[in-house]
Amino acid sequence: MKYVSIITAFLFMFGCNAKKEKAPSTTGVNYNWLDSIKKSSDTSYVKKYGTNKFATATYYISSKETVVCQVMKDASDTVRQIIITKNNKRIFFAEYYGNGQLKAKLPLDTFGQYHGPATWFYENGYTESEGDYVHGFKKGEWKNYNQLGELTGKNEYDSNGNVVKIVKP
Template sequence: MKKYTYLITFLLIILSCKKDNPIDIIKENELDEFSKHIFDQKIIDSKEILRLIESKTVTKYIDTTDYNRTLKATIFAINSFKTYFQVFVKPKNVISALAYYKNGKQIYAAEYYDNGTVMCKFNRSKEGIRNGKYECYYENGKIRSTGEYLNDKQIGFQTEYDRDGNITSELDFNEK
């Protein structure tokens, strides 16, 4: 009898470790394309983006993590909870920050002015460490600065621009 109990327990464990649902994989791929589209834009319509995110996800809940922000994030996820949007929304449904995660890792992140123009686009790890190229813009949509981070340290060149798009300074972080 004891032998059968172990066998049944083992089978139940195996059956509970099901593979990803094919529908979830299709939804993840759709969200990948959609997120790329959002983060390629220099200006967004917050209400439309929120509507589309909500229509493409299944679950919505408030993120209780403390991000040292006055706004709480809302998480929009599909069934697997490995792929989701994290959205910081001001009153009147104005997006102030948006991040997209796949397999629990942040792929894209951006902050926005109240008019929907991108303030900065960058990559951060789940722990908040900056990695990869970043771009920051003036509220009029013109580039303000560009650069790159590796493990939360600036590397390479950081280029600053004036409101007309002219280079005002370049810093070489490889020399430091």
């Protein structure tokens, strides 16, 4: 009986981890950070858009630091996109689904192009794809996942962002 308990415990501890999927991301708008940007601005104004995706854009301007923060909201007043520029160069970009979930983590280079490790998400928070950008182009191996977080394949990109190889699991 003692051995059965040990074997059962061993199987439970290691057997349950055999299929480990990435947990969904619950990344949304960081309102504390956004509030700090609003407070540091010396001017703001709202522009109406009236499209399906964007109803309004609020601009927060810090003329001392030459920073402009653009916050795009939909008709239900949900933040859908944030863009921050400094000296007319994009330094931050984030886009959100209607439920507030982040669409992608995209680092930027000094020219405002995607550069570095990036992750795209589904609306449910699971990873859609992940890989690297090099000055705006996908490069190297990118992993693709289904809406349950299961790996569905890999794409290999050249330095010009062209797919050179597709691998299915």
